[in-house]
Structures are given as structure tokens and as C-alpha cells.
Amino acid sequence: MKAFKIPEATIIRLSVYSRYLEQAEKRGIVTISSGEIAEGVGVSSAQVRKDLAYFGEFGTRGVGYNVKDLLYHTLKILGLNDEWNIILVGAGNLGSALLSYRGFRERGFNVLGIFDNDLTKIGRSLVNLKIQPPEEIAQFVKENNVKMAILAVPVSVAQEMAELLIKSGINAILNFAPKVLNVPREVEVRNIDLSVNLEILTFHLGMKK
Amino acid sequence: MKAFKIPEATIIRLSVYSRYLEQAEKRGIVTISSGEIAEGVGVSSAQVRKDLAYFGEFGTRGVGYNVKDLLYHTLKILGLNDEWNIILVGAGNLGSALLSYRGFRERGFNVLGIFDNDLTKIGRSLVNLKIQPPEEIAQFVKENNVKMAILAVPVSVAQEMAELLIKSGINAILNFAPKVLNVPREVEVRNIDLSVNLEILTFHLGMKK
DNA sequence: GACTGTGAAGCCATTCACAGCT
């Protein structure tokens, strides 16, 4: 169970399997094969089995996997059996949208606080939450057991805000600023770079001519 | 169509190098080494050289790369020497935010049209653009030379909208719906799955205990 | 001396193929 090095790609797929299993459970499916999961999420069945094998033996040979059971295990592996309190830093367009993104709520992520250093925004409310100044982050994080933050600020202040977050006790950041954040090794960072994703598409379009 | 098989990871990094070079050029830097680029974007210098080598020889041994020249080449490789007209499908929270995201504009992407199938939204304006019904997509795409679309709709209509886009002549889609889209092989799709990214973080946080 | 470009080596992830269960 405590496997050593697990490919990042495996974790990504595990998250996708997990959501697929949720749907399958809702549709009342009791047993599912690696082939059916594979079909549903667009990978090979060997890939599904290999990915799951990093964490244990969840299936029955000749039969398949019990949907409910496998869903439970994938959620547990991903750390989703409990809910997560998160904060949002940056109340601009992107931040506001993320706040009302239903997908987070559905997977157990609660945005409890919003922070922005724009004085004109502080005190205003966004979806029932008052925008607070960055100085409040440290206390808020302690009081509300927050481990993760979504960073949706301009590049110019991204590094500075990341450092403030880390000093405040945050140890995982989902960063939307198109900039490589410099953080201590023990802090987890995932970057979502919107332009890069469009540029990969233009690259491929260019190749086709 | 020249290069053989170029790793997706190389394209992603190329996009990052490109933006880094833009900054370097703005700061007036004329020559730059693979080591400096590497340092700036958080990869190894060998990686930088290898990535660039897929596309040609852009540097001078013993000297480094000319910033302006290399920037030009990276933009060209990515297909960014021209601007791109794109459309947005889905005028919900996420769609609205993406519309006002400055990063797209800065890299030459113009959102020219917004479409949504919510009748209460149609006709309303978002950042100077009138929201149009999906039936208009086909004509709009033809008239405005649109090749790419951003898809920010609920999972329930994502596949259907993707098919409409493809029928309308779109051949690259940036998909935000957490669902695997079924599309013909010649259509390029990139998925940005916000929840998956948070879940990778929770996985890693779980591992640390 | 400094830095690029690149074959070779090393490493990691995916696919194959089949033994092992039910």
C-alpha cells in the first residue's frame, strides 16, 4: 500500500477513474471490469489495472471490481474521504469564477475564505464570503484548518503571495499565475497555465498544414 | 511537416521558454544561455538544449542564444506569429472569467464570439460581446476564420457541444468540462480539469503523513 | 573558457502476454 514512487500520471488517472466510478455507482452498476473503466475514460485496460496495482488488489479475478468498494478506495487514496477547507487568494475575474465553480464542491472542497490585496475589493462580498486583506491569511489558516490555497493573482505578485501563504502554514498551492513559483521542497504546487494549453493546440494546428 | 515525433512535454516547455524570453527581451537582455533559461523556468539546461534541438540550431557555441532571435523562433514553432481568433462556448462563471483573462490577449488570442444555450443569457452582453445561441456557431466560425474554441459548459452538454463545434469547422478545443470528449482523431483536444489538479495536491498531502 | 548540439546511457512509464483465480 505504501508504494514508493508512483507516477504523477497514475495519480491524474486515478482521479479520473474515481469520478467515473461515482457516475457508475449513481447509475446502479455493481461490478465493473478494467476494460469498462478503460473504455469510459479513454485509456487501455492494462493501464487501469497497473495503476490500481500500485495501491493494492481491489478486484476479483474472473469477475472484476466492485464499484462501491473501488470508489471508496480511490477516494481514500486521493485523500478525499474527508472534506478539505481551502482559501482563494485573488478575487479578480478568474478567482471569482473559481469560487462559484461547482466541481470543487462536488468533490469535497470548501472555499472558506477569499483574500485580495486590492483595497477597493476588501470588505465586499463574493458568494457570501467577505474579501479579506492578505494580513488575515495566517490567522484564518490556523483557525480553520486550511492546508491548501488557490492562487489566482497577477504574475507580478504571485511569488510574494505564495511566500505569504507558505509562511501562514499552507502546504499545497494550485497556481494559476503563469510563472514558476519558487517554494521549499516540502510545499506542493500544481500549475494551471491557461495560455500554455492554448499554445499546445496552436502548435498542433500548425503541424497539420 | 518536418519533425518526427516531438514529446508533448517539449511543447509545454517551449511555450514556457517563449514567455520567459519575452520577459528577458523586455528587460533588454540580448544574449542568454540554456543555463539561464533553465534557471528561470525550473528545468535543466540539457533539457532546454534538447528541446530546442528538435526544431533546429538556434544558438552559437561558446556564446548562447540571441534572445530576440530565439523568441521569434519559439513563437513561430508554436504558431503564434499570427493572432488567433477563438470562440467561447459557455457563458457561465468560468466562461465569463476566461473571457476577461488577460493572458490570452497577451499571447495573441482574441475571443471574438460567445455562445450559450441558456435562453435567458442570449442577447446579453459580456465584455462587449453579445451572447449568441449555438445555432449561430457554424456561420460565425466560417465568417471569422475561427479554428479553436474554448469549451466551458457543464458535463451534461459537453459532448453535444463538442460535436456541434466540430461540425461547424472547429478543429481544436480547450475543454474545461471534466469529461473525456469523444472526437475524431484529427481534432485536437486539451483538457483542463480543475478538480483533478486539486486532487493531485490532496494525494500528495496524504502521502506526507 | 564558455556554451551549444548530440549520441549514448539511464530511467521511467506503458504495453504485452500470460499465470492465477473464480
Add this chain to the structure above:
DNA sequence: AGCTGTGAATGGCTTCACAGTC
């Protein structure tokens, strides 16, 4: 007979190390 779990083979990306150039 059907499907999982997994060692072995394959394929692909990254790192190494150095020859080549300025």
C-alpha cells in the same frame, strides 16, 4: 470462460558527458 495481477518487453523522455565551435 472471464478477468485480474504482474513480470518482462518495449518505447519514450531525460540526463550525462563530451566533441565541436566561438
